[in-house]
Amino acid sequence: MNRGSSVFVLALLAALGIGLSYVAQYNSAPRIAAEQRLIDSDKLLDLLPRDSYDNLPLEQPLSLDDTALGTSTLQGGWRATRTGQATAVLLRSQTRGYAASIELLIAIDLNGRLLGVKTLEQTETPGLGARIAEWPNAWLSLFSGKSLVEPDDKGWALKKDQGQFDQIAGATITSRAVINATHDALRYFDTHRQSLLEGPSHE
Template identity: 70%
Template sequence: MNRATSVVIVLLLAALGIGATYLAQRSSAPRIAAEQRAIDSRRLLDLLPADSYDNQPLEQPLRLDTAVLANSTLQGGYLATKAGQPTIVLLRSQSMGYAGSIDLLIAIAVNGKLVAVKTLRQSETPGLGARIADWPNAWLNDFAGRSRNEPADNRWALKKDQGEFDQIAGATITSRTVINAIHDALRYFDEHRQQLIGDTSHE
């Protein structure tokens, strides 16, 4: 076998290898994307009780325009359903904390009661306000079961501000920010309940 023939064979084998790799990547791409969506879904939706929905909420976004509220901004939302009926609305909220923006995912049952809150992003002081990102989060869990008027509007505040709630130790501003954002979301849900629950097809 002469040198030219050897070079041609090597090039053909290389081309075949590249082609096989390309085809393998193309065929596995949908599976990889599906697995990544499942991971993202679990990370975002682990604040919901497992038996509270049977759809894929992240694939059922609400037609919700960005809404600037009194203390926060709503940047979208999702609808969880079970047997075709709405069960929980998830609202993505952003507000300014001590060191930067705090992004929350706020889950509200169709009866207007808070199910859970999860921090998606924050840049608060490590060891203080940054504890808002711990999961599970005992401080955030204390808000479960609350609604727009439970407690009354003027009690949606820290105890040091004559309100109902304790603060995260050493993180007064972070605590105020989150309390106000949660109350904003509950108020928005109460005022737009029909739009939020009825704005997405449940089939």
């Protein structure tokens, strides 16, 4: 085989390899996307009791992008329904912690009670504020069952600020930020309850 033929064969094999790689990637993309959606779904929906909804909440986002609240900003939200009736909303909140932004997921049932709070992203001090990223989280579980009126506005603060909540040891600023952002979310839910539970979502 002469040099020209060898180059041609190598080029052909290279093109064939690239083509096969493209086809494999193209065919696997939907599966990878589906697996990623499942991972995201598990991460975002584990605050909701599984028997409390029968829709696909992540496919029904609420129009909340960059809604500024008192000490936080809502980055988005989703509605959970069962037999067509709303059962809960999930609110994605961003607040300022000690080191940088903290992103929280806050689940509220239709009666305005917290189903749970979870940290999605944070860069707080390791061993101190960063403990809010642990899951399950004993400190964040203290918020479950609380509402806008239980405790009242004054109660939504650290004990050192005359409120009802303990802080994460050595992480006053982080603890205060999470409490305030959660309180913000409850106030927002109370003010916009009808639109959150019954209004249109972007499907």
